[in-house]
Amino acid sequence: xxxxxxxxxxxxxxxxxxxxxxxxxxxxxxxxxxxxxxxxxxxxxxxxxxxxxxxxxxxxxxxxxxxxxxxxxxxxxxxxxxxxxxxxxxxxxxxxxxxxxxxxxxxxxxxxxxxxxxxxxxxxxxxxxxxxxxxxxxxxxxxxxxxxxxxxxxxxxxxxxxxxxxxxxxxxxxxxxxxxxxxxxxxxxxxxxxxxxxxxxxxxxxxxxxxxxxxxxxxxxxxxxxxxxxxxxxxxxxxxxxxxxxxxxxxxxxxxxxxxxxxxxxxxxxxxxxxxxxxxxxxxxxxxxxxx
Amino acid sequence: xxxxxxxxxxxxxxxxxxxxxxxxxxxxxxxxxxxxxxxxxxxxxxxxxxxxxxxxxxxxxxxxxxxxxxxxxxxxxxxxxxxxxxxxxxxxxxxxxxxxxxxxxxxxxxxxxxxxxxxxxxxxxxxxxxxxxxxxxxxxxxxxxxxxxxxxxxxxxxxxxxxxxxxxxxxxxxxxxxxxxxxxxxxxxxxxxxxxxxxxxxxxxxxxxxxxxxxxxxxxxxxxxxxxxxxxxxxxxxxxxxxxxxxxxxxxxxxxxxxxxxxxxxxxxxxxxxxxxxxxxxxxxxxxxxxx
Numbered sequence: 001x002x003x004x005x006x007x008x009x010x011x012x013x014x015x016x017x018x019x020x021x022x023x024x025x026x027x028x029x030x031x032x033x034x035x036x037x038x039x040x041x042x043x044x045x046x047x048x049x050x051x052x053x054x055x056x057x058x059x060x061x062x063x064x065x066x067x068x069x070x071x072x073x074x075x076x077x078x079x080x081x082x083x084x085x086x087x088x089x090x091x092x093x094x095x096x097x098x099x100x101x102x103x104x105x106x107x108x109x110x111x112x113x114x115x116x117x118x119x120x121x122x123x124x125x126x127x128x129x130x131x132x133x134x135x136x137x138x139x140x141x142x143x144x145x146x147x148x149x150x151x152x153x154x155x156x157x158x159x160x161x162x163x164x165x166x167x168x169x170x171x172x173x174x175x176x177x178x179x180x181x182x183x184x185x186x187x188x189x190x191x192x193x194x195x196x197x198x199x200x201x202x203x204x205x206x207x208x209x210x211x212x213x214x215x216x217x218x219x220x221x222x223x224x225x226x227x228x229x230x231x232x233x234x235x236x237x238x239x240x241x242x243x244x245x246x247x248x249x250x251x252x253x254x255x256x257x258x259x260x261x262x263x264x265x266x267x268x269x270x271x272x273x274x275x276x277x278x279x280x281x282x283x284x285x286x287x288x289x290x291x292x
Numbered sequence: 293x294x295x296x297x298x299x300x301x302x303x304x305x306x307x308x309x310x311x312x313x314x315x316x317x318x319x320x321x322x323x324x325x326x327x328x329x330x331x332x333x334x335x336x337x338x339x340x341x342x343x344x345x346x347x348x349x350x351x352x353x354x355x356x357x358x359x360x361x362x363x364x365x366x367x368x369x370x371x372x373x374x375x376x377x378x379x380x381x382x383x384x385x386x387x388x389x390x391x392x393x394x395x396x397x398x399x400x401x402x403x404x405x406x407x408x409x410x411x412x413x414x415x416x417x418x419x420x421x422x423x424x425x426x427x428x429x430x431x432x433x434x435x436x437x438x439x440x441x442x443x444x445x446x447x448x449x450x451x452x453x454x455x456x457x458x459x460x461x462x463x464x465x466x467x468x469x470x471x472x473x474x475x476x477x478x479x480x481x482x483x484x485x486x487x488x489x490x491x492x493x494x495x496x497x498x499x500x501x502x503x504x505x506x507x508x509x510x511x512x513x514x515x516x517x518x519x520x521x522x523x524x525x526x527x528x529x530x531x532x533x534x535x536x537x538x539x540x541x542x543x544x545x546x547x548x549x550x551x552x553x554x555x556x557x558x559x560x561x562x563x564x565x566x567x568x569x570x571x572x573x574x575x576x577x578x579x580x581x582x583x584x
Contacts, residue, residue: 003392005313012313019318021297021309021405027384028446029321060447061454092319100295100409102446102478104454113313117392138437141469145430145451153445154320154394155352159437162353162396177433177469186394 006078006114009070023111025094028102029152031111032056037119037248038079038087039290044248044283046072048211049091056149057093061104066093071112078114086119088249094152119249127276130256130268131245133184135234136160136172140182142206150208160185171245173237173258176206181232183207184245189255190216192242192271196226204231212246212279219278225271234258242269244276251283252276298370298406301362315403317386320394321444323403324348329411329540330371330379331579336540338364340503341383348441349385353396358385358404366406374408380541382407386444411541419568422548422560423537425476427526428452428464432474434498442500452477463537465529465550468498473524475499476537481547482508484534484563488518496523504538504571511570517563526550534561536568543575544568 005017024030034049043049050068057066071091079089091114098108138160141147156174164172164185171184181200183189188210191198197220202209217227237243243255243263252275254268280292297309316322326341335341342360349358363383371381383406390400430452433439448466456464456477463476473492475481480502483490489512494501509519529535535547535555544567546560572584 007313014312014314017313018310019313019315020306021299021304021311021384022306022407023311023318026311026315026318026386026405027325027382027444028450029444030447030450033319060451090319092313094318102450102453103457104450105457113318115314139433139435141431141433141436143431144433145448151447152319152321153447155322155443155445156437158320158322158394158396159352161394165395165397 002118004078004082004116006074008112009074011078011081017113019111019113020097022097023094024096024098024108025092025111025152029154030060031092031094031152032060032150033090033092033152034150035248036089036091038084038089039283039287040085041079041083042287042290043075043079043089044287045211045215046075048214052150052209052211053091053093056151059149060151062093062095062110063106074112074114078116082116084116084118086121088117088119090115092152126253128268130254131170132257133171133173133245133255134164134167134169134259136163136174136185138163138172138174140174140176140206142176142178142182142204144206147206148202148208157185170253173234175234179233180205181234181237187245187247187250188213189237190244190246191232191237191240192269193240195271196228198232198236199227199229200232201229210246212248212251215279215282216246216252216275219275219282222278223274238263240264242272244272252279294410296370296374296408298366300404301366303370303373309405311403311405312389314389315386316388316390316400317384317403317444321446322352323384323386323444324352324442325382325384325444326442327540328381328383330376330381330408331575331582332377333371333375334579334582335367335371335381336575336579337503337507338367340506344442344501344503345383345385348443351441352443354385354387354402355398363404366404370406370408376408376410378411378413380409380411384444418545420560422546423462424549425463425465425537425547426456426459426461426551428455428466428477430455430464430466432466432468432498434468434470434474434496436498439498440494440500449477462545465526467526471525472497473526473529479537479539479542480505481529482536482538483524483529483532484561485532487563488520490524490528491519491521492524493521502538504540504543507571507574508538508544508567511567511574514570515566530555532556534564536564544571
């Protein structure tokens with residue numbers, strides 16, 4: 001089996017994995033999610049993901065708050081049962097079922113779906129040659145009610161993803177309403193200039209604070225590279241010395257081209273390569289006995 | 293039974309109404325919906341709703357396009373089986389199931405859920421006394437990828453609805469990023485000034501083009517009131533002679549107060565009352581033998 005579900009803690013095959021058609025996740029996208037990377041049976045940076053999930057649930061007024069201890073138990077059980085060498089683990093927390101209509105006057109019975117999918121590690125040449133992005137036409141709202149949250153309202157990202165595919169690119173970069181650099185459709189962007197990391201500030205750009213990006217920042221700091229969260233335009237990206245995308249499943253992808261513009265030489269930069277290597281050391285240390 | 297489902301054309305009780313946990317409506321809010329008002333067994337303005345559904349599906353690159361003839365059959369069967377004196381009929385069209393991840397490279401098997409709920413007509417005093425709204429803090433994106441579409445990405449409206457409830461108001465009015473008047477969380481707003489209707493232009497405001505608002509416009513034109521789609525600020529609403537909210541289920545609600553400001557006298561205006569009466573005449577004509 002390549003995919004395994006856990007529905008409210010009950011391990012299920014894809015055929016058995018059903019939810020109510022009146023689940024608010026389905027009716028309104030009323031919920032939050034996280035995608036974890038499991039290396040062997042160990043979920044990388046689980047606490048960081050759960051903190052973000054908890055913050056999202058709180059901002060959406062979920063009551064009761066998610067029981068993280070129980071969630072961790074369900075996650076571990078699902079990953080152990082699946083027993084994949086590497087897996088993508090999606091945890092969806094939906095407000096579930098309750099009275100009809102968009103009102104938040106409950107009570108609601110939350111729905112928790114865990115989906116464990118076998119992960120095929122991309123070929124090494126992807127890391128060696130780097131990837132190409134486009135600037136998408138979808139604009140993110142930098143001060144919207146849902147900015148910085150990973151909610152089930154994910155259609156903008158779906159549409160941006162399609163633009164990237166149509167262009168034969170790996171990712172679409174999204175600007176915000178002010179025209180500033182925000183994030184990828186399913187990744188965060190980091191730039192390198194003068195030996196330091198430049199990252200779109202989530203508060204000012206509207207970007208989701210990425211957990212893989214946090215790990216990249218930690219890697220950069222270990223390597224003594226300065227890190228600055230700031231306001232960046234697409235022109236900063238075009239003129240960067242190096243750039244990379246980060247994401248739980250993609251880890252670190254050197255970004256070598258945006259649309260028709262190559263970044264510097266058009267080849268992955270040396271600092272990006274060092275950050276990727278350090279990222280993997282962190283993974284190996286925290287996800288023993290996993291080895292790249 | 294107060295609620296009845298049809299899942300891909302199969303009539304189901306709430307307990308049997310299940311969808312896959314990997315349905316993209318649930319994972320990404322990847323779909324569109326419509327809420328129809330059935331008066332007796334007749335669905336009011338069905339073609340207008342279906343046109344909007346079709347346009348949304350097309351803008352989200354649904355393939356194949358929805359089979360409207362089949363949808364109409366399923367809708368009529370569900371409404372007839374429910375046999376409620378009045379009903380709210382929600383049709384959800386989700387991209388359904390397909391390959392994992394946000395990519396649109398299919399194939400996908402769309403999911404169609406029809407939910408028929410008995411509608412209790414609100415007390416007449418609601419129409420006689422009017423309703424109160426607040427200006428919500430949620431801002432709508434006027435030129436976003438999802439503006440003017442009725443998608444399953446409905447969390448902003450859910451959060452706005454909550455603000456209204458917390459304030460003891462009937463509705464929250466949403467401004468767009470430019471601070472201009474857009475729409476209610478689940479309704480459209482129309483103003484009356486100098487005997488004419490002023491409506492936030494969907495293209496410039498980002499509002500969803502409401503089907504009930506279209507009927508209100510038709511009613512106004514029959515009554516020889518001029519109608520102008522334009523750019524409106526919240527100050528235009530505060531200073532209007534009259535105002536009303538429209539929605540398929542609410543029909544026409546006279547709006548008499550926004551936050552701490554009363555609109556004119558704070559009582560439903562005479563032109564609003566005439567538009568409501570004309571709206572109901574249109575309903576009675578099109579939904580025979582229904583009578584208010």
